[in-house]
Amino acid sequence: MLKKILYTSILIGAFALTGCTNEEAVSKKATVESSTEKSEANAKNRDEATPIPLNLTQEQKEQYYQKYAAIIENINAASDAELQLNPITAFHDEHWIEVNDFEKLAQERADASIVVLENKERYHPASVPKTVTLKMGSEKANIRFEGSFDTQHTFNVPGGGQIFSVYNGISSAAVDSHGNWNQFGNVALLKDDGATYLVEVSGNYSQNGIISTHTISLAFDCDKTGGIS
Numbered sequence: 001m002l003k004k005i006l007y008t009s010i011l012i013g014a015f016a017l018t019g020c021t022n023e024e025a026v027s028k029k030a031t032v033e034s035s036t037e038k039s040e041a042n043a044k045n046r047d048e049a050t051p052i053p054l055n056l057t058q059e060q061k062e063q064y065y066q067k068y069a070a071i072i073e074n075i076n077a078a079s080d081a082e083l084q085l086n087p088i089t090a091f092h093d094e095h096w097i098e099v100n101d102f103e104k105l106a107q108e109r110a111d112a113s114i115v116v117l118e119n120k121e122r123y124h125p126a127s128v129p130k131t132v133t134l135k136m137g138s139e140k141a142n143i144r145f146e147g148s149f150d151t152q153h154t155f156n157v158p159g160g161g162q163i164f165s166v167y168n169g170i171s172s173a174a175v176d177s178h179g180n181w182n183q184f185g186n187v188a189l190l191k192d193d194g195a196t197y198l199v200e201v202s203g204n205y206s207q208n209g210i211i212s213t214h215t216i217s218l219a220f221d222c223d224k225t226g227g228i229s
Contacts, residue, residue, distance in 0.1 A: 051101035053094045061088065064096060068209065071103045081110035084204075084211040095209040102209075108137035109212045116218060122227030125149040125164075130218050131175075134205060141177040141207070145170055145218060147199060151226045156193060161224025163194030170199055170218075179207030196221050 056064065065088045072083045083106060086095075097105075115133045123129065126148055134141040148168035153160065167188040174181035183203040191198055197220045204211050221229050 051097035051105070054096045054098065056096050061091070061096060064099065065091070067099050068102050068106075071099070071106050072210070075106055075110050079110050082213040083110060084213075086206060086209045086211060091209050104137075105208050106210055108139070109207075109210050112136045112212065112214075114214065114216055116216070119229040122223060122229045125151050125222070125226060125228050126168075128220055128228045130220075132216055132218075134214070139207075141179055141181075141205065142175050143172055143177075143181050143203075143205075143216075144175045145172040145201065145216075147197070147218070147220055147228075149197065149220065149222075149228060151222055151228075154194065157195075157224065159224070162222055162226035164190060164197055164220075164222050165194075167197055167199070170201060172201060172203065174205070177207070179205055181205050194222070 054060075054064075065085075069085050072085050075081055076083055113135045115135065117131045117133065119128075119130065128147045128149065130145045130147070132143045132145065134143060147170045149164055150166035150168065151162040152165040154163050157163070167190070170183075170186050170188075172181060172183045181203055182205075183201060185202040187200045189198045189200075190196070199218045199220065200215055201218065202213070202215045204213055206212075223229075
C-alpha cells in the first residue's frame with residue numbers, strides 16, 4: 001500500500017514538473033518571437049527613414065542628377081519653395097538614392113516648418129543665444145543663433161530702466177545636424193520704444209544634396225535690468 005502511494009506521488013510530481021517545463025518553454029518561445037518581431041519592426045522603420053545609397057557609375061550619376069534637377073524644378077514651380085541642387089561634384093556617395101526617395105526628401109524640405117525655441121533665462125546683451133529647429137518630415141536640424149547688442153538707461157519707461165541702444169550683429173551655425181547652414185543676410189528692426197529687436201535672418205540649409213533657403217524671424221526682448229531673452 002505504501003509503495004502504491006509513493007508511486008502515485010512520484011507520477012503526480014512528474015506531471016507537475018512536465019507542465020511547468022512546457023509552460024516555461026512556451027513563455028520563452030513567445031518572448032523570443034516578440035523580440036524578433038520588435039527587431040524586424042525597428043529595422044523596417046530604419047529602412048523607411050533612411051534611403052539606401054546606390055552604387056552608380058559616373059554615367060549613371062549624371063543621368064540621376066538630371067532627374068533630381070527636374071524634381072527640384074517641379075517642386076519650385078508648384079510651391080513657394082526656393083530649392084536648389086548641390087553641384088554634382090559636391091554630391092557624396094550617400095546622396096545617390098532612388099529617384100522616388102529623392103523626391104520625398106525634396107518635398108519634405110519644401111514643406112519644412114520652423115520652430116523658434118523660447119529662452120527660459122535672460123542673458124548679457126553681448127551674447128544672446130537662440131535655438132531654431134528646422135523640421136523636415138521625420139528629420140530635424142537645430143540652428144543656433146547668437147545676437148549681440150548694447151543697452152542704455154532711459155527714463156522713458158515707468159521707473160526708468162534699460163533699453164536697446166545698438167544692434168551689433170548676429171551669427172548662426174547648424175548644431176546636432178547632418179547638414180550645413182550658411183547665413184547670408186540679416187535685417188534688424190527696433191520696436192516697442194527700444195525694448196524689442198526683431199531680427200530677420202536669411203540663410204541656406206544644405207543636406208542630402210538639396211539646398212533650401214529660409215528666412216527666420218527672431219525677437220529679442222530687453223527687460224529693465226538689461227537682461228535679454
